[in-house]
Amino acid sequence: MGESRGGRSGPPTLRDVAERAEVSAMTASRVLRDDPRVLPATRDRVRAAAAELGYRPNEVARSLRRGRGTGLVGLVVTNLANPFYSRLALGVDSVVAGHGLKTVIGNTAQDLDRERELVDDLVARRVDGIIAVPAGAEQRHLAAAAAGGVPVVLASRPPEGFTADCVLVDDFGGARAAVRRLLARGHRRIGFLGSPPAVHTGTQRLRGYAAALREAGVEADDDLVRLGQTEPAEATRAAAELLALDAAPTALFCSNNRNTIGAFRAIREHTATIALAGFDDFELADVLGLPLTLVAYDSDELGRAAGRLLVDRLGSGQEGQDAPARRTVVPTSLVEYGS
Amino acid sequence: MGESRGGRSGPPTLRDVAERAEVSAMTASRVLRDDPRVLPATRDRVRAAAAELGYRPNEVARSLRRGRGTGLVGLVVTNLANPFYSRLALGVDSVVAGHGLKTVIGNTAQDLDRERELVDDLVARRVDGIIAVPAGAEQRHLAAAAAGGVPVVLASRPPEGFTADCVLVDDFGGARAAVRRLLARGHRRIGFLGSPPAVHTGTQRLRGYAAALREAGVEADDDLVRLGQTEPAEATRAAAELLALDAAPTALFCSNNRNTIGAFRAIREHTATIALAGFDDFELADVLGLPLTLVAYDSDELGRAAGRLLVDRLGSGQEGQDAPARRTVVPTSLVEYGS
């Protein structure tokens, strides 16, 4: 507990511990790293000295010296408040923590500039690897990081313009399955609510929607497709507009949980019965008092899979730098709520 | 783009840039930090060289050299999947990012050992400060960090056994207000569902509940109090048990959103009408089809306030190290849903 080192400032260093224990810095270093080649008596003295000074090894200096990275994994997401991303984060952390790595989470708030800065900063801080859910199709910053030797794994979006490992959800198949189910129930006018066009998952889910319609011989109607809603309130407005059309849809398919929740509120205010389906499961979906078909998948697993890809790549060391890129797809399933 | 440095390994360093630009490392350093005292011509040469090599300053070396910290703020939470914590995290980040600081989020999964390791690791990595929501009453690791000169701010729990800035929610007042409202509606047997006793917020909210009962002259009944539920499923079971009592409660008060959601499911399966109130607002609370009184507060603001306290303490520099600890309280309000 005693802070006393001739008035020097800042936290105690290895030398301080060494002096106090009357050994060289090297020996102190060995003790504190549990190197066995130290006499038990010396070891105890060093340990005591460290404890008395409240010594904490400086991890910054340590990584600089060792040169093999910092033991940190950077995770870049657009919106931590969305349970999808927080689950993903926990999945990543659960895997990498098992390999002695810490997760640094960066939130971009959908801002591309911020995303670029964040990635650059992670590289500058010498993280061992980066897992990212890029906000847009512009991925030059990630490509640069990868080119600079930092392993990059993409989650929920494929790499654009460079190669990297990635974990995807079966966006196309999941959306198609959900829309097929609406079609099987006799719906022919099915609306689509989705994220901005630049978002990969949204595009794929729209493709799945279109494919299901085509297979069923239903002509697509662009008036029934509304893209660009990010928050439930926007989705509620968009859904209300669709429901107010002369040729209004009898069912809605939403490309993510924000849109599904928004659409739910619009339907709730509406007189006619509208069927609802959407991508992403969410808490309390079962108690909305409305039949609801959701495309569910394990978002923790998405994170774990991404973590595994990264850890594998790190583990394979120098020689594994240019192993072929791997792509994992997380399956989806349909869940029926509400009855 | 060209990687070419006589076969040296690893990313390019300042010296590499300097050599390529035919200047000293010092000059290169100045250019890359936008030091104005460099001839424009030289500056351009250095910039070009850096770009060609794909140079990224090594932030690890930089912080070691400067000695004034890493520009990182450590945030320690128990469960990122809980919206409360992800909001808190965003609030913190929004404030500290404005001061050039990055947030490192660590998730403890309610594990005290993991929390201790995490804090130690953050200290070892020389973060500039730590914001924590400790899982239990045991805070020696935080006290040690604070004693070691790392500013610590607690969120949602007060420091135990040491002094530190903190941001609290008005747990006592919020709970009392909610229970008062149930009492005003004529309820006399009111059950309580809460987190494990070690959690500070749970204890305070229980105190608020008890105080409201006492004021109203209602005798407290320990049989109506169930502590220890962390997940909705556990809360559902606990609520069902209360509702099955001979002298069953006519209303339930829950000390957090996990318990409220769990209790909701139990009440939904129950025949009699049970009034429900709880601490924490949550998404879709308005559509549960049940009258619901919630204690709401701004959890982003909780994070922002914590960020502000930390930034203030950092800003005041050396001399502010032992400024008196500050305590901020975030107010609560009652929200009525369902009708």
Added chain:
DNA sequence: CTGTTAGCGCATTCAA
């Protein structure tokens, strides 16, 4: 088993 030498990549200090 212990110590000495050297240097990771960068920026502060001083001198030119």
Added chain:
DNA sequence: TTGAATGCGCTAACAG
């Protein structure tokens, strides 16, 4: 305006 020397805190590589 530029550069040379020096050291942040720590640890490989080599002595002893």
